[in-house]
C-alpha cells in the first residue's frame with residue numbers, strides 16, 4: 214500500500230533546528246508534524262477569515278478588480294524560489310526564468326487568488342511537445358478521465374472544445390490548491406522527495422517526478438496530465454464534472470480542478486467562471 218511507504222523528505226528549513234533536520238529522512242508520521250508547522254498550516258489559518266466565500270466574488274474580484282494571482286511563500290521566504298516575491302503578483306516571466314534553470318523546463322509555485330490557495334505551474338509545452346517524450350522534457354498531456362470507481366467520465370478536450378480558456382494559457386496552468394482527500398492545502402515542492410525530483414515522465418503515473426504533493430497524507434497529482442473528472446459539492450451532494458489535473462497516487466480520490474487563467478500584460482489572472490468546481494471543500 215502506497216500510504217505505508219516512507220518518503221525521503223526534506224522540509225523547507227526555516228529555523229536552525231529545521232536546517233539540522235532537513236537532511237534527515239523522515240517517515241510519514243513525522244512529516245505530518247512538519248505539515249502543520251510549514252506554509253500550509255499558516256496559510257490555512259490566515260485564510261480562515263476569508264474562507265471559500267471570497268471566491269464567490271464576481272469576475273473582477275470586487276471593486277478593486279484584482280484578478281491577479283499572488284505568490285504565497287509564507288514561512289518559506291528563504292527557501293522557495295519565489296520567497297522574495299511573497300504576495301507580489303505572479304508574472305509569466307517569473308516562471309519562464311525559473312523553468313530555464315530546471316532540467317525539465319518546468320516551474321511551480323503556490324499562490325493565493327481571490328482569498329483561496331492555488332498552485333501555478335509553467336511547462337515548456339510549446340517548446341517540448343514536438344520532441345519525443347522519452348527525452349524527459351515536460352509537456353502537457355490531454356487525456357480521458359476516470360472517476361474513483363474506475364468509470365470513464367470524459368476527455369479533457371470535450372470540455373476544452375466548449376471553453377478553450379481551459380487549455381493551458383501561454384504554457385501555464387493553475388489549479389485550486391485544496392486536496393480532494395480531506396481538503397488540506399497541497400504544497401508545491403514544500404518537500405522534496407522521490408516524486409518531486411527534477412524529472413518528468415509521461416503518462417500521469419506515480420513513477421516519475423514533478424508531482425504536486427499534498428503534505429497531509431501524501432497524495433500526488435501530475436500537473437502536466439489534464440483530464441475530465443467528477444466530484445461532489447460538499448454542501449448539497451450534487452455531482453459535477455470538471456477539467457483538472459490527474460491524481461497520480463495516494464488517498465485523494467480524484468484530481469484537482471483547474472482555474473482558468475489569462476495574462477494581463479505579463480500578470481497571471483484567474484477567471485472565476487467555474488466556482489462550482491471548487492465546492493468539494495467547505
Ligand code: FES
Pocket residue numbers: 392393394395396397427428429430431432463464465
Ligand atoms: S488531505 Fe491531501 S492527502 Fe489527505
